[in-house]
Amino acid sequence: MAAPSSTATPLLKDELDIVIPTIRNLDFLEMWRPFFQPYHLIIVQDGDPSKTIKVPDGFDYELYNRNDINKILGPKASCISFKDSACRCFGYMVSKKKYIFTIDDDCFVAKDPSGKQINALEQHIKNLLSPSTPFFFNTLYDPFREGADYVRGYPFSLREGVPTAVSHGLWLNIPDYDAPTQLVKPLERNTRFVDAVLTIPKGTLFPMCGMNLAFDRDLIGPAMYFGLMGDGQPIGRYDDMWAGWCVKVTCDHLGLGVKTGLPYIWHSKASNPFVNLKKEYNGIFWQEEIIPFFQSVSLPKDCTTVQKCYVELAKLVKEKLGKVDPYFVKLGDAMVTWIEAWDELNPAGGSAKRPNGTA
Numbered sequence: 001m002a003a004p005s006s007t008a009t010p011l012l013k014d015e016l017d018i019v020i021p022t023i024r025n026l027d028f029l030e031m032w033r034p035f036f037q038p039y040h041l042i043i044v045q046d047g048d049p050s051k052t053i054k055v056p057d058g059f060d061y062e063l064y065n066r067n068d069i070n071k072i073l074g075p076k077a078s079c080i081s082f083k084d085s086a087c088r089c090f091g092y093m094v095s096k097k098k099y100i101f102t103i104d105d106d107c108f109v110a111k112d113p114s115g116k117q118i119n120a121l122e123q124h125i126k127n128l129l130s131p132s133t134p135f136f137f138n139t140l141y142d143p144f145r146e147g148a149d150y151v152r153g154y155p156f157s158l159r160e161g162v163p164t165a166v167s168h169g170l171w172l173n174i175p176d177y178d179a180p181t182q183l184v185k186p187l188e189r190n191t192r193f194v195d196a197v198l199t200i201p202k203g204t205l206f207p208m209c210g211m212n213l214a215f216d217r218d219l220i221g222p223a224m225y226f227g228l229m230g231d232g233q234p235i236g237r238y239d240d241m242w243a244g245w246c247v248k249v250t251c252d253h254l255g256l257g258v259k260t261g262l263p264y265i266w267h268s269k270a271s272n273p274f275v276n277l278k279k280e281y282n283g284i285f286w287q288e289e290i291i292p293f294f295q296s297v298s299l300p301k302d303c304t305t306v307q308k309c310y311v312e313l314a315k316l317v318k319e320k321l322g323k324v325d326p327y328f329v330k331l332g333d334a335m336v337t338w339i340e341a342w343d344e345l346n347p348a349g350g351s352a353k354r355p356n357g358t359a
C-alpha cells in the first residue's frame with residue numbers, strides 16, 4: 001500500500017488559475033511559492049511587449065503580452081485596456097478553469113496577529129466554496145466559518161445561503177485609498193487585522209479592489225470586465241470599481257453572493273498619488289452619477305445568464321450614462337465586444353475542456 005503522501009493535494013489545484021497583471025519581473029512570487037507553486041499562472045504583461053518579464057523557475061505559467069492579445073482577439077482586442085492593470089481581465093477570458101484568483105505584483109504574504117503567514121489563496125477558496133448570505137444579515141458574520149453559526153432569529157428558510165461568486169480580500173500596510181485620501185494621509189498604514197468574512201447584502205454596492213480578488217468564473221466570469229482604462233482613455237484606476245458595480249448588480253439579480261474581508265495580503269508599495277489623481281479625476285466626479293445609476297438598475301426577468309445581464313447592462317450604460325459623457329457610449333460598446341470575445345473563446349459548455357494557452 002502506497003505511503004500516505006506527506007502533502008495533501010492543494011485545494012482546487014487543477015480548477016483555479018492565478019492571474020497577474022504586470023509591467024515588471026515577478027520576483028514577488030518567491031514569497032508566495034509555498035502557496036502558489038502548485039497552481040497555473042496566467043501572466044498578462046502590460047506595456048511594451050518587447051520587454052522580457054522574468055518569472056522565477058518552477059512555476060507553471062502562460063504569459064500574454066499586447067501582441068498576443070491582438071493576435072488572439074483581433075479587432076476585439078480594442079476592449080482590453082493598455083497601460084493599466086485593467087488588462088488583467090484578458091487573463092480571466094483565456095483561462096479554462098472554474099476559479100480565478102488575481103493579485104498584484106506588489107502584494108506579498110501578510111502575517112496574522114499570531115505571526116503566522118496567511119495563505120490568502122486558501123482563504124479565498126474557503127470563501128468561494130461556502131455559501132453567502134445576501135438576503136439576511138448574520139450578526140456573527142460568516143455562519144459557515146469554524147466556530148460560528150447562524151444566530152437566534154435567523155430565518156431557517158434562508159440558512160442554506162446562496163452560491164458565492166466573489167471573494168474580496170483586503171490589504172495590510174498600504175490601503176487601497178483614492179488619490180485625494182492618499183495625498184491627505186500619505187503616512188497612513190493599515191495595521192488593523194479584522195478577523196471576519198462578511199457577505200455584502202443584496203442591494204448594496206461596494207468598492208471592489210482588484211489587488212487581492214477571487215471569483216467563480218463559471219458563475220460570474222463574463223461580468224468581470226475591467227472596462228476601458230489607461231492609454232487613450234479619460235479615466236484610470238476605476239477598472240475594478242466598474243467591474244465590481246457590474247458584478248454586484250448581476251449577482252443580486254441572479255441570486256449569487258459576494259463576500260469581503262479575510263484574507264489579507266501585505267500591499268508593499270503606494271503608487272504615485274499625483275499620477276493617480278490624474279487617472280482618477282473623472283472617476284471621482286462621474287461616480288456621483290454612476291452610483292445612483294447602478295442603484296437604480298433593474299434587470300429584466302428574462303436575463304437568466306450573466307451574458308444576458310451584461311449585455312442589458314451595457315445597453316443601460318449607453319442610454320443612461322451616455323448623457324454624462326460620451327465615454328460611456330464607448331464603454332457600453334466595449335462591454336458588448338467583451339461578451340462577444342468571451343463567448344468566442346469560451347463556447348457554451350466548452351470552456352473548461354480545452355487546455356490552458358490554446359485559444
Ligand SMILES: O=c1ccn([C@@H]2O[C@H](COP(=O)(O)OP(=O)(O)O[C@H]3O[C@@H](CO)[C@H](O)[C@H]3O)[C@@H](O)[C@H]2O)c(=O)[nH]1
Pocket residue numbers: 020021022023024045046047082083084085086087103104105106209210211236237238239240269270271
Ligand atoms: O500600467 C500598468 C501599471 C501597473 N500594472 C500592474 O498592475 C498592478 C497594480 O499596479 P500598482 O501596484 O503599481 O498600482 P496600484 O495603484 O497599487 O494598483 C491597485 O489600484 C487599482 C488600479 O486600478 C487596482 O485595484 C490595483 O491594481 C501591478 O501588478 C502592476 O504590475 C499594469 O499591468 N499596468
Ligand SMILES: [Mn+2]
Pocket residue numbers: 104106267269270271
Ligand atoms: Mn500596488
